[in-house]
Amino acid sequence: QKEVEQDPGPLSVPEGAIVSLNCTYSNSAFQYFMWYRQYSRKGPELLMYTYSSGNKEDGRFTAQVDKSSKYISLFIRDSQPSDSATYLCAMSGGGSTLGRLYFGRGTQLTVWP
Amino acid sequence: EPEVTQTPSHQVTQMGQEVILRCVPISNHLYFYWYRQILGQKVEFLVSFYNNEISEKSEIFDDQFSVERPDGSNFTLKIRSTKLEDSAMYFCASGTGGFTEAFFGQGTRLTVV
Numbered sequence: 581q582k583e584v585e586q587d588p589g590p591l592s593v594p595e596g597a598i599v600s601l602n603c604t605y606s607n608s609a610f611q612y613f614m615w616y617r618q619y620s621r622k623g624p625e626l627l628m629y630t631y632s633s634g635n636k637e638d639g640r641f642t643a644q645v646d647k648s649s650k651y652i653s654l655f656i657r658d659s660q661p662s663d664s665a666t667y668l669c670a671m672s673g674g675g676s677t678l679g680r681l682y683f684g685r686g687t688q689l690t691v692w693p
Numbered sequence: 694e695p696e697v698t699q700t701p702s703h704q705v706t707q708m709g710q711e712v713i714l715r716c717v718p719i720s721n722h723l724y725f726y727w728y729r730q731i732l733g734q735k736v737e738f739l740v741s742f743y744n745n746e747i748s749e750k751s752e753i754f755d756d757q758f759s760v761e762r763p764d765g766s767n768f769t770l771k772i773r774s775t776k777l778e779d780s781a782m783y784f785c786a787s788g789t790g791g792f793t794e795a796f797f798g799q800g801t802r803l804t805v806v
Contacts, residue, residue: 584735621800623786624736626795680749681738685734
């Protein structure tokens with residue numbers, strides 16, 4: 581099942597770098613787009629969500645959705661070592677149960693000091 | 694801060710045995726979910742539960758699986774006769790019913806030997 585594709589990385593950047601993470605998807609019915617952060621041996625933690633197309637900013641994080649291209653991105657500015665984690669994109673909508681999420685594989689990010 | 698709690702954190706069981714994974718969702722949440730993540734693979738939806746019944750289940754959630762909310766606080770996933778391929782991290786999640794927010798527990802690592 582290839583509904584949501586995400587490059588697993590790993591991605592390694594120096595502290596202070598701008599990080600770009602992205603996912604593509606095939607189901608045009610998806611309407612809600614989320615980014616989760618997952619630390620080792622922990623559950624996914626919701627970072628941001630966006631409805632339909634557009635941008636959303638929260639502190640150092642910016643989420644972008646381009647429905648025409650079926651492409652979503654998460655940008656992290658001024659990255660910190662504490663941002664080191666696996667980042668999962670997730671999507672929902674299109675007639676499925678509220679809350680049924682389709683996840684990408686996750687991108688493993690390391691920010692080194 | 695309220696959180697979803699799961700027990701046990703790690704369960705080892707022999708193939709063919711029944712296991713029950715337990716979850717205490719966030720108290721005012723009405724929607725409950727189980728997901729699983731096989732090592733190195735995507736987080737996959739298993740089932741959603743609302744108003745004391747299953748709302749949706751995936752192809753993975755076959756007759757070997759069942760869910761129950763036996764009282765006002767617990768939400769359980771039962772696997773009747775475990776197989777080696779059931780080895781995975783199982784995540785419980787709960788939400789208020791929006792498309793957006795599903796709060797995940799820390800997970801139960803199930804190892805079938």
